[in-house]
Amino acid sequence: MSLPSIADELARLEDIVRRLEADDVDLDAALALFEEGVTRLRAARERLAAAELKVQAVLEDAGGELRLTELDDD
Amino acid sequence: MTLTLPLTTPGPTDDVWTVGDLTGAVKRLVEGEFPPVWVRGEVTQCRAWPSGHWYFTLRDGMCQVRCCMWKQTAMRAGKPPADGTEVFVLAKPGIYESKGEFQLIVSRFLPTAAIGAAQRELERVRALLQQDGLFELTRKRAIPDLVCTIAVVTSTAGAALRDIITVVGRRWPCATLLVVDARVQGDGAAADLVRALRVVNRLAGVELCIIGRGGGAREDLAAFNDESVCRALAALRVPTISAVGHETDVSLTDLIADLRAATPSAAAEAAVADIEAILHRIDGVGRRLAHGLSGRTRVAAERLERTADRLHCAIGGTITGPRHRLDRLTAQLDALSPLRVLGRGYAMPTAEPGRVLKRAAEFTAGLRFDLRVSDGQVKARVE
Known part of the structure; x- marks a missing residue:
C-alpha cells in the first residue's frame, strides 16, 4: 500500500496538466511541472503494463483473526 | 411433430426391427423433440433409493407418468413427499430403454405449497425492508x-x-x-x-x-x-x-x-x-502535458521578443542623440576648414616651419615661402 492508487496518480497528473495550461504559471514552475508529469506518466504506464490480477482468499481463524492466503485454483 | 421414420414396412420378413432398434429410435425421437418442460401433478409412490436417486409417479385425474430424479436434485428437494403432494417439476421426457418405459427426468422439484409459502415470506421481508x-x-x-x-x-x-x-x-x-x-x-x-x-x-x-x-x-x-x-x-x-x-x-x-x-x-x-480506456486517458494527459509546455514556452518567447523590442527602442534613443550632434559638429567643422576656403580660389602663404604669412611687411625681398592651394602647395619667392 506504499504506492499511491492509480486513481490518485491520474488525479495528480490531471492537476499538473491543468496548472501547466494556466496562464499565470512562470517558466521555471512550468518546466518543473512538465518534468514531474513526464516521470509520473512513465511510472503509471509501466505500472499498468506490469499489472497482474491478485486473487486472495480471506480466512477467519478460530480466534476471529482474519488472514489472507492465495486462492487455490482448482 | 413430424415422424420421419420408415414405418411403412411391407411384411414381417423384410426389414425387421429389433426391440432395441425401435426403443432406441423412439427414444431419439422423443428426447430430440422435447426441451425440459414444467409439469404439474400429484406425487405417488415416491421412493428414495440408497443411491440417493428418487423414483416416483406423477399423475393427474386421467394419466400418470414415471419420474426419475437424480441424487443432486433430490438432495435439494429435502425429504421425499407424501402421496398426494402437489408439485411442479421441470422435466425432460425420455425413454428408459431397458424397460421400454416412457419417463420424465426431473431437474427441479417444487411443492406448490412451498412455492406459496416462499412467496409469502418474500413479500413479508420485502415489506419490512421497504418500511x-x-x-x-x-x-x-x-x-x-x-x-x-x-x-x-x-x-x-x-x-x-x-x-x-x-x-x-x-x-x-x-x-x-x-x-x-x-x-x-x-x-x-x-x-x-x-x-x-x-x-x-x-x-x-x-x-x-x-x-x-x-x-x-x-x-x-x-x-x-x-x-x-x-x-x-x-x-x-x-x-x-x-x-x-x-x-x-x-x-x-x-x-x-x-x-x-x-x-x-x-x-x-x-x-x-x-x-x-485508462491507457488512452494517460496518452491524452501526455499530449496535454507536451502541448502545455510548448504553449508556455511560446508565451515566454513572445514576451522576450516584446521586451527585446522595447529595449532596442530605449537603447536606440540614447544612441541617436549624440550621433546627430556629432554629424552637426562635423558639418560645422567642415564649413570652417581652411581647406574649404582654399577651394574657393584663395591661397595661403606659409614660411618655414608652417608659419602663415598674413601681412605685407612679412614679405621681404627674396623671401622663399610655400603657397598652399586647394590641391597642394607650390614654392614661391618675393621679387
Missing part, C-alpha cells in the same frame, strides 16, 4: 472510479467467482480480489452470507464489494432474499454490487445493493475500469 427505507434510491452510493481492492462474497467453488476473476483480470489487472467464501444455497446459506458480509466490513483497504452467485433454481437463490442477508448488505461500509443468477432473476439483495448487475460477469464489468 425501513432500505430500497430508497437516495441510499444508493456511486460505484467508485478505478477501484483497486474488491471484496467478493460468493462460493469459491462456484462459476460466479470464475467469471468475476476472468472479467476483472482482462479489464483491470491492477485489481486485488479478496474472496470471502460463503455457502450460497441450501441450509445455513443465509447465516454464512451474513458472516461473510461482516468479515468484509472488517477488511482494511476494501473499496467495493460484489455479492452474488450464478444461475440456479428459484429456491437455490432463496438466501439472497433473506432478511438478515439484506440487512447485513445494507450495513456494508463500502458500495455494493449484487449479481444473483441470470438476467431474469431479481433478488432482494439486488434491490438493497448500490448497483444491481444482471450476472456476476456484468458485476465485474461494472466494478472495474477498462485498462485500454
Whole structure:
C-alpha cells in the first residue's frame, strides 16, 4: 500500500496538466511541472503494463483473526 | 411433430426391427423433440433409493407418468413427499430403454405449497425492508472510479467467482480480489452470507464489494432474499454490487445493493475500469502535458521578443542623440576648414616651419615661402 492508487496518480497528473495550461504559471514552475508529469506518466504506464490480477482468499481463524492466503485454483 | 421414420414396412420378413432398434429410435425421437418442460401433478409412490436417486409417479385425474430424479436434485428437494403432494417439476421426457418405459427426468422439484409459502415470506421481508427505507434510491452510493481492492462474497467453488476473476483480470489487472467464501444455497446459506458480509466490513483497504452467485433454481437463490442477508448488505461500509443468477432473476439483495448487475460477469464489468480506456486517458494527459509546455514556452518567447523590442527602442534613443550632434559638429567643422576656403580660389602663404604669412611687411625681398592651394602647395619667392 506504499504506492499511491492509480486513481490518485491520474488525479495528480490531471492537476499538473491543468496548472501547466494556466496562464499565470512562470517558466521555471512550468518546466518543473512538465518534468514531474513526464516521470509520473512513465511510472503509471509501466505500472499498468506490469499489472497482474491478485486473487486472495480471506480466512477467519478460530480466534476471529482474519488472514489472507492465495486462492487455490482448482 | 413430424415422424420421419420408415414405418411403412411391407411384411414381417423384410426389414425387421429389433426391440432395441425401435426403443432406441423412439427414444431419439422423443428426447430430440422435447426441451425440459414444467409439469404439474400429484406425487405417488415416491421412493428414495440408497443411491440417493428418487423414483416416483406423477399423475393427474386421467394419466400418470414415471419420474426419475437424480441424487443432486433430490438432495435439494429435502425429504421425499407424501402421496398426494402437489408439485411442479421441470422435466425432460425420455425413454428408459431397458424397460421400454416412457419417463420424465426431473431437474427441479417444487411443492406448490412451498412455492406459496416462499412467496409469502418474500413479500413479508420485502415489506419490512421497504418500511425501513432500505430500497430508497437516495441510499444508493456511486460505484467508485478505478477501484483497486474488491471484496467478493460468493462460493469459491462456484462459476460466479470464475467469471468475476476472468472479467476483472482482462479489464483491470491492477485489481486485488479478496474472496470471502460463503455457502450460497441450501441450509445455513443465509447465516454464512451474513458472516461473510461482516468479515468484509472488517477488511482494511476494501473499496467495493460484489455479492452474488450464478444461475440456479428459484429456491437455490432463496438466501439472497433473506432478511438478515439484506440487512447485513445494507450495513456494508463500502458500495455494493449484487449479481444473483441470470438476467431474469431479481433478488432482494439486488434491490438493497448500490448497483444491481444482471450476472456476476456484468458485476465485474461494472466494478472495474477498462485498462485500454485508462491507457488512452494517460496518452491524452501526455499530449496535454507536451502541448502545455510548448504553449508556455511560446508565451515566454513572445514576451522576450516584446521586451527585446522595447529595449532596442530605449537603447536606440540614447544612441541617436549624440550621433546627430556629432554629424552637426562635423558639418560645422567642415564649413570652417581652411581647406574649404582654399577651394574657393584663395591661397595661403606659409614660411618655414608652417608659419602663415598674413601681412605685407612679412614679405621681404627674396623671401622663399610655400603657397598652399586647394590641391597642394607650390614654392614661391618675393621679387
